[in-house]
Amino acid sequence: MRIFTLGLFVAVSLIAFILYSNVISEPSFNGSTPGCTGGGCHSLQNGLVSATLNGLDIRVSVSGTSSRVGGELIDSNGNVVDVVNSTNSNPFTLTAPQAGEYRINAGFKNPNRRWDSLMVAINLTGIDTPEPGPVATRFELYPNHPNPFNSETIIRFSLPDAGNVNLTIYDIRGQVIKHLSEGYYQAGTHSLRWDGRNDAGDVSASGVYLIEVRSGEQRSVRRMILAK
Numbered sequence: 001m002r003i004f005t006l007g008l009f010v011a012v013s014l015i016a017f018i019l020y021s022n023v024i025s026e027p028s029f030n031g032s033t034p035g036c037t038g039g040g041c042h043s044l045q046n047g048l049v050s051a052t053l054n055g056l057d058i059r060v061s062v063s064g065t066s067s068r069v070g071g072e073l074i075d076s077n078g079n080v081v082d083v084v085n086s087t088n089s090n091p092f093t094l095t096a097p098q099a100g101e102y103r104i105n106a107g108f109k110n111p112n113r114r115w116d117s118l119m120v121a122i123n124l125t126g127i128d129t130p131e132p133g134p135v136a137t138r139f140e141l142y143p144n145h146p147n148p149f150n151s152e153t154i155i156r157f158s159l160p161d162a163g164n165v166n167l168t169i170y171d172i173r174g175q176v177i178k179h180l181s182e183g184y185y186q187a188g189t190h191s192l193r194w195d196g197r198n199d200a201g202d203v204s205a206s207g208v209y210l211i212e213v214r215s216g217e218q219r220s221v222r223r224m225i226l227a228k
Contacts, residue, residue, distance in 0.1 A: 058093065
C-alpha cells in the first residue's frame with residue numbers, strides 16, 4: 001500500500017490507483033489522522049471543496065490554489081467510480097454511474113499539500129432533495145439531508161452570483177460550534193458535509209443545531225437535528 005504519487009494532487013488513500021474502478025479508497029487515513037506519515041502526505045483542510053450537481057455530472061471546485069488539482073468519486077460501498085488524476089481545469093467534472101450518495105475527495109499539491117472531502121446526494125427524481133437548475137437564480141439554503149442525522153449530513157446552498165461565503169454552525173444557544181467554510185464560491189449550487197464535529201475536532205452532542213450561510217448582505221439559517 002502506498003500514497004498517491006506521480007502527479008496525483010489528491011491525498012485520498014493509502015493505495016495507488018492502477019485500475020481505479022476495482023479498488024477501495026481510504027481517505028480517512030490521510031493528513032492528521034493515523035496511517036499517513038512522511039513528506040508525501042496531504043493535510044486535511046475543511047472547506048476547500050464545493051460541488052454543483054447537474055444530473056449525474058458533478059462539477060467540482062477546489063479553492064486555495066491556482067495550480068493543478070485532482071479528485072475522485074467514491075460510492076456508498078467505498079468503490080472509486082470516477083477519478084481525475086491531475087488537471088489545470090478548476091472546476092473539473094466527475095460523473096456518477098447512477099443516483100445515490102457519493103463522497104468526493106479532492107485537493108492539490110501546490111502551494112501546499114491539501115485535500116478535502118465532501119458528500120453529495122444525487123437524486124434524479126428530485127423527491128428526497130431539491131434539485132434546482134444548473135444556474136441558480138437566487139440565494140438559498142436548502143434543508144440538510146438527511147435530517148435528523150447521526151453521523152454526517154449534506155448541506156446545500158445556491159448563489160446567483162459569485163462571492164465570498166461563510167457557513168457557520170451554532171448550537172441552540174447561539175454559540176459557534178463549527179466554522180464549516182469560508183471562501184470564494186462561484187455562482188451555482190454547492191454542497192458541503194458536516195460530520196458532527198466542532199472546531200476542536202470533538203464529536204458534538206445530540207441536539208438541535210443551526211446552520212447559517214452568509215454572502216454579502218444575504219443571510220439564511222436552517223435547523224438541523226443531530227440524533228445519536
